[in-house]
Amino acid sequence: MRHLTLFLLGLAEVIASTSAISQSNYLGESEKKAKEILEKTVQALGGERFLQAKDLTTNGRFYEFRKDVLSGTTVFQTYTKFPDKIRTEIGKKREEVIITDGEKGWKIEYKNVSEQSPEEIKRNTKNERHSLDYVFRFLIKEQGLKFRYVGQSHLELDEAEELMLIDKDNDRVKILISATTYLPMKLEYQTPGIGNRWGTEDEKFYYNYHYIQGVQVPFKTVRFANGFKVSEVYIESAVLDSGLPDTLFTPTYAKK
Numbered sequence: 508m509r510h511l512t513l514f515l516l517g518l519a520e521v522i523a524s525t526s527a528i529s530q531s532n533y534l535g536e537s538e539k540k541a542k543e544i545l546e547k548t549v550q551a552l553g554g555e556r557f558l559q560a561k562d563l564t565t566n567g568r569f570y571e572f573r574k575d576v577l578s579g580t581t582v583f584q585t586y587t588k589f590p591d592k593i594r595t596e597i598g599k600k601r602e603e604v605i606i607t608d609g610e611k612g613w614k615i616e617y618k619n620v621s622e623q624s625p626e627e628i629k630r631n632t633k634n635e636r637h638s639l640d641y642v643f644r645f646l647i648k649e650q651g652l653k654f655r656y657v658g659q660s661h662l663e664l665d666e667a668e669e670l671m672l673i674d675k676d677n678d679r680v681k682i683l684i685s686a687t688t689y690l691p692m693k694l695e696y697q698t699p700g701i702g703n704r705w706g707t708e709d710e711k712f713y714y715n716y717h718y719i720q721g722v723q724v725p726f727k728t729v730r731f732a733n734g735f736k737v738s739e740v741y742i743e744s745a746v747l748d749s750g751l752p753d754t755l756f757t758p759t760y761a762k763k
Contacts, residue, residue, distance in 0.1 A: 541654035541670045541671075544670060544684055545647055549647075550689070551688060551689040551723065553721050553722035556721040556722055557723075560722060560747050561748050562751040563640070563746070563747055564587075564749055565724075566583065566743055567740065567741045567742040567744070568580060569740055570738060570741075571737070572736045572738060574735045581597055582598065588751045588755075589640065589644060591608070591632070592607070592608050593606070593607045603616050607631045607635065612627065613758040624701075626701040627701060630699060634698060637680060639694065639713060639725065642680060646680070647672065649675075651674065652674055654670070655670065657681070659686065666685075667692055668683070668684045668685075668686050669681065669682070669683055678697075680696045681694070683695075690723060691725075694711045695708075695709070709730065711728055711730050713727070714729070715727040719745045719747055720746075720748070722747060725742075726741065726742040727740070727741055
């Protein structure tokens with residue numbers, strides 16, 4: 508009986524050890540597969556030209572929806588200086604300006620300047636962290652980031668490779684990448700709530716890529732929150748590396 512007990516204990520140790528090795532192998536292979544796909548995606552987006560871009564200027568039209576119903580539309584111009592400076596001017600006469608500069612932010616309405624609240628800055632920073640530009644230029648290089656290959660699926664008429672990125676704070680970004688072109692098709696993530704607004708489960712879909720100075724830029728982005736369409740963005744023109752000055756991302760610049 509004693510020999511049988513020792514045998515069973517030894518067998519349990521072998522099974523546990525084998526299970527640990529299998530888990531380690533699985534995670535290693537999953538990470539390797541995810542990184543290989545991400546490398547192909549970065550190359551599809553423009554490779555080193557994409558990675559080395561310093562700033563991006565876009566203009567176009569923004570459509571806002573409430574529970575899938577169109578509620579408003581306007582024109583916009585956005586200046587982005589990577590990684591964390593953004594200025595968006597809204598309206599034909601640029602009546603509204605929203606500026607984010609790292610952990611600082613302002614709103615300008617008809618030349619009246621106010622600081623963004625800490626909650627607004629946190630939300631804007633989180634949204635930018637979940638943008639296509641930030642994910643593929645900066646997030647994938649972060650220390651402590653976990654890479655997971657989820658598998659293949661279908662999105663509309665294309666096959667997609669699904670990946671998951673998990674940062675040190677357990678913030679998760681799910682990415683669907685075209686198995687044909689290796690361009691990003693969709694990002695899924697969570698956005699924190701602000702004030703009385705609840706947090707949301709967000710999805711961004713990317714369409715209609717154009718080559719702009721050697722870099723692929725999606726000219727159509729559709730965003731859903733908790734299953735409802737909330738916005739469509741159509742870019743009409745885009746320019747890379749125009750040398751945007753840091754002063755552009757200050758409230759005093761708007762007063763000139």
